[in-house]
Amino acid sequence: IDGDALNFPADSTVPMLVGTIGTRLSEAAGRLADGLIISNHAPLPLVGRTADRGRAAAALVGRDPSEFRVFAYVPFSLRESSSEAHRALKPSIARTLARAAGNDALEAMYAVDGILSADEIGNIAAKMADGTDPVDLIPDSVVQRLCVSGDAEEVAARIRQYEAAGVDELVLFELSTADDPVTTMRQAVALAGS
Numbered sequence: 092i093d094g095d096a097l098n099f100p101a102d103s104t105v106p107m108l109v110g111t112i113g114t115r116l117s118e119a120a121g122r123l124a125d126g127l128i129i130s131n132h133a134p135l136p137l138v139g140r141t142a143d144r145g146r147a148a149a150a151l152v153g154r155d156p157s158e159f160r161v162f163a164y165v166p167f168s169l170r171e172s173s174s175e176a177h178r179a180l181k182p183s184i185a186r187t188l189a190r191a192a193g194n195d196a197l198e199a200m201y202a203v204d205g206i207l208s209a210d211e212i213g214n215i216a217a218k219m220a221d222g223t224d225p226v227d228l229i230p231d232s233v234v235q236r237l238c239v240s241g242d243a244e245e246v247a248a249r250i251r252q253y254e255a256a257g258v259d260e261l262v263l264f265e266l267s268t269a270d271d272p273v274t275t276m277r278q279a280v281a282l283a284g285s
Contacts, residue, residue: 106126108162110129112133112138121144121149126145128262129258131164131264132166132187134204135253145159162259163253163258166239166263167240167246169242176234177234178226180265182225184225189216192213250283263276
């Protein structure tokens with residue numbers, strides 16, 4: 092970039108992360124970058140495949156794959172009951188799916204692991220446009236497959252699934268839907284460390 096400069100001293104230790112779920116970019120990130128950021132509402136199997144691709148590409152060029160960091164943005168809800176937790180995330184999921192409707196690549200992202208078909212996503216988008224309550228559109232099973240959501244036991248188990256899929260850091264959001272976000276955040280940290 093010509094004519095522009097940083098207004099702070101450059102530090103060569105700042106990591107370069109690539110935000111993607113795509114095959115080519117995750118492989119390029121493995122070869123060139125320090126890690127990946129995987130976007131919200133990405134199905135866990137896709138998260139695992141993306142992390143694996145990045146680390147495999149790092150290994151192919153002689154880099155230590157264990158130093159390749161993977162971050163995943165994941166909607167989060169912790170409540171006394173699973174149904175309460177899932178209910179809090181349904182509007183966000185419905186909006187994301189409505190935006191994905193008609194986009195072949197995004198629809199395929201949900202279809203490949205059997206989460207929702209393109210027709211189901213199109214139906215959600217149409218009903219959202221008609222004003223249907225998003226809580227009525229999203230099954231609990233979809234929330235369970237796209238989020239960290241449930242009671243304490245379910246949340247702890249789900250965090251372990253992301254860890255097993257190769258995620259180093261979970262970026263939890265939607266905490267604002269909790270009655271007491273700070274307490275909920277403390278509970279999430281405790282569950283992640285347990």
